[in-house]
Amino acid sequence: MNIAITKLTPVVTTGPLPASTKVLKAGAIHPDIRVPMRQIALHPNSGEPPVTVYDSSGPYTAEGAAISIDAGLPHLRESWIVARGDVEVGVITYKIAAHAAGLAKGHPAEQARDGALSRARFEFRWEDQFNLSLDPETARSMHDETLPKEAHKVAHFCSMCGPKFCSMWISHDIRAEAQKEGLEAMAAKYRDGGDLYMPVENLRSDA
Ligand code: SF4
Secondary structure, three states: OOOOOOOOOOOOOOOOOOOEEEEEEEOOOOOOOEEEEEEEOOOHHHOOOOEEEEOOOHHHHOOOOOOOOOOOOOOOOHHHHHHHOHHHHHHHHHHHHHHHHHHHOOOHHHHHHHHHHHHHHHOOOHHHHHHHOOOHHHHHHHHHHHOOOHHHHHOOOOOOOOOOOOHHHHHHHHHHHHHHHOHHHHHHHHHHHOOOOOOHHHOOOOO
16 A cells, blocks of 8 residues: 655744734843743723733744744754753763663673773773773863873873872782782782781771
């Protein structure tokens, strides 16, 4: 069965509405912001003044307004919204919440992403870290604030702890040493000689 699809031209109401007048009231704090109101005239026999209500018809009923459904409304607040920056923050917050919910539900894709990000972090694959993060642009720009060079994208540290105290790199060192000596031997060394494993009788009862 063939169904003919006809493009409908939307019809919008423009111009003045019956028995009412559009008025613009300047704000007390920001007089340059004018709020559209509508004064609805009542029948002369009522003896009552016009009723003023908030006008929700937008620019469509403004005098002399040129309406184009295809073009949409002029982006009067676009620069203000972009400068405020909170739209992007809101979207990222939403992404974090959705990711946390996915993890809580045990969604495999969310777990895979976190696992991949952890491996990239431990292996100092900075580009992979940025790309796997929920906000790659911010992650990259925060990293580049202090370490902007390309060489820093493969560095075995970041500016948080610095090259001497990077615990991730120290972990690599310890692991390399352990592999040299053998994991069992290294564990025994700590168990017998170090204070990493403390006998339970040495624990103070009031600690
Ligand atoms: S320097 Fe600190 S924050 Fe940066 S990668 Fe190493 S452990 Fe992580």
